[in-house]
Amino acid sequence: MKKILLLLCCLFTLGTQAQQYPTFSKTLANGLKVIVCEKPGNDFAQVEVWYRTGSKDEKPGIRGMAHMFEHMMFRGTKNFPGSRLMDMLDSVGGNWNAYTTFDRTVYHEYLPAGAVDMALQLEADRMTNLVVTQEILNTEREVVGEELRNGLSNWYRKTMTDRYPLLYPAGHPYEVDVIGNLDEITAFTAQQCMDFYNNFYSPNNAFVVVAGNVKHDAVFASCEKYFGPVTKQLKLEKKQDIPDVFTSKLKGTDVELNFPVQIYSYAFPHPSPDSKDFFAVNMLTSVLFTDDNSILMNRLVKKDFSAYGIQAVSEDYSLYPNRMLIDVFMPPSPGNVKVKKAIREEISKVAAEGLPEDMIDAFIAHQEATQLLSNYSSADIAGQLGIAEYYFRDHRRAFSPADEYKKITNDDFKRVAATYFSEEKIEIINLKPAF
Incomplete structure (x- = not known):
């Protein structure tokens, strides 16, 4: 144990920030940006293609289309029909997947x-030569439908389905859950799918990230060869008149639960990454609610035993302001009102005094350690480069969250607590057993 601790100390002494491997970028004439991180080590690499499209781009009638395409993209292209895409990856010992x-x-x-x-x-061919037929659509529609039904059979996943319609005002890009609505999914046509594909799967609406034991010149040459000829272009238009989650209210606050537990789901407006408050809100959420040694985890779960646990169920990063959800799990009881009181007390305390310095230091140290350890994985490196490029339009901002957290002052925490966690802004969805 002493040797392990000594080794960790040596690692952190060498530098608490992640090692910056050589990273290069190039933008092709068709708008596709290529980012390459030359990470020495094992003879493997991570290849990622990020499309700037998701359920935010869907309209009534095609809810669930973006997620459907995640499935359709594995079904073959004109040059690599049927299972040949998968067979070629398997032949070299590779694995692949996707998420929406x-x-x-x-x-x-x-x-x-x-x-x-x-x-x-293969990825370039998927971008331009995907085969979409009604037969393929029917098959994948069954898969997605079964995925949706399986989600409803899980009691906790069903809580998200049941409360999601309460979260956003009409017209917000996130008003419908990513998986979509089954009645719309069953009505998709192959032409609707091709329209979505030809629009949003364009090189100027995507970027490529490669991390691993590679040379950037070779990757750039391959991308120029395969992606360069792709000519389709998305007309880039920023969404206008997005409903404001900072001024809107939930559509309801009570949900029946078919499970012997009660959940207070704290919903509050969460800023997008371009906001000056983004990192402060994320850090305060962790230190106050969700970290293993957070203020409320220590008080409610470990000391008072009034709650089973606390967890966040929303993404930190979102292109538009969203609603963050924090779930507090408790035994069903009329006495749970004391949990609300305790949470309000701790929020008010932060708004008045800020966060304890030792908790700030511990959070930043944990971020630095996590960053350092994740730097040994090509997949983690590619993911961080992708997040930075997507949300900040600058891959060079990867590997720097700890630096952002160090800039936050206690005055910032006071202001953020009083603004985002005020009694006017934070709302509670009460999920409780129907029996």
């Missing part, structure tokens, strides 16, 4: 560095 959020859809592969050129060829 409100803001983005990301396709990623982890494979031998020598196969990066092949992965880029």
Whole structure:
């Protein structure tokens, strides 16, 4: 144990910030940006294609389309039909997957560095030559429908489905959950899918990230070769007249729960990354609510035993201001009003006094340690570069959250607590058993 502690001390003595591996970028003539991080080590690499599209781009009638496309993109292209895409990745020992959020859809592969050129060829073909037929759509629609039904069979996942319609005003980009509505999904046509694909899966609405034991010149050449000829372009228009979550109210605050637990779901407006308050709100949420040794975790869970646990159920990063949800789990009881009182007391205390310095120092130290350790994974590096490029339009801001947190003062915490966590702004959804 002493040797392990000594090793960790040596690591942090060498530098608490993540090692900055050489990182390069280039933008092709069609608008596709390519970011390459040359990370030495094992002979593998992470390849990611980030599309700046998600459920935010859907309209009534095609709710769930972005997530549907996450599935459709694995079904073959004109040049690599059927299962050939998957077979080629399997043949080199690679693995691939994808995910969809409100803001983005990301396709990623982890494979031998020598196969990066092949992965880029496959991704470029998926960008421009995807095959979409009614037969393929019908098959994937069944898969997505089953995924949605399985989610409803999980009691906690169902709580999100049940309360989600309460969160946002009409017209907000996040007003419908990412997976969409089953009645709309079952009505999708192949033409609707192709319209979505031809619009949002454009090179000027995407970027490529490659991290691993690669050379940037070779990656740039491959991207120029395979992605360069892709000509389709999305007409980039910023969304206008987005409803303000800072002034709107929840559509309801009571949800029946088919499980023997009660949840107070604290909903409050959360700023987008371009706000000066973004990092302060994130840090305060962690130190006050969700960290293992947070103020309320220590008081409610470890000391008073009045709650089972506390957890965040919303994303920190969102292109538009969203509603953050913090769930407090308790045994169902009329006496749970004391939990509300305790939470309000701690929020008011931070608004008046700020955060204890030792908790600030501990949070920043944890961020630095997490950053340092994650720097050894090509997947983590690519993910951080992607987040920075997507939300700040600058991949060079990756690996720097700890630096942002160090800039926050206790006056900032007081102001943020009084603004975002005030009794006027924070609302509580009461999820309790129906029996």
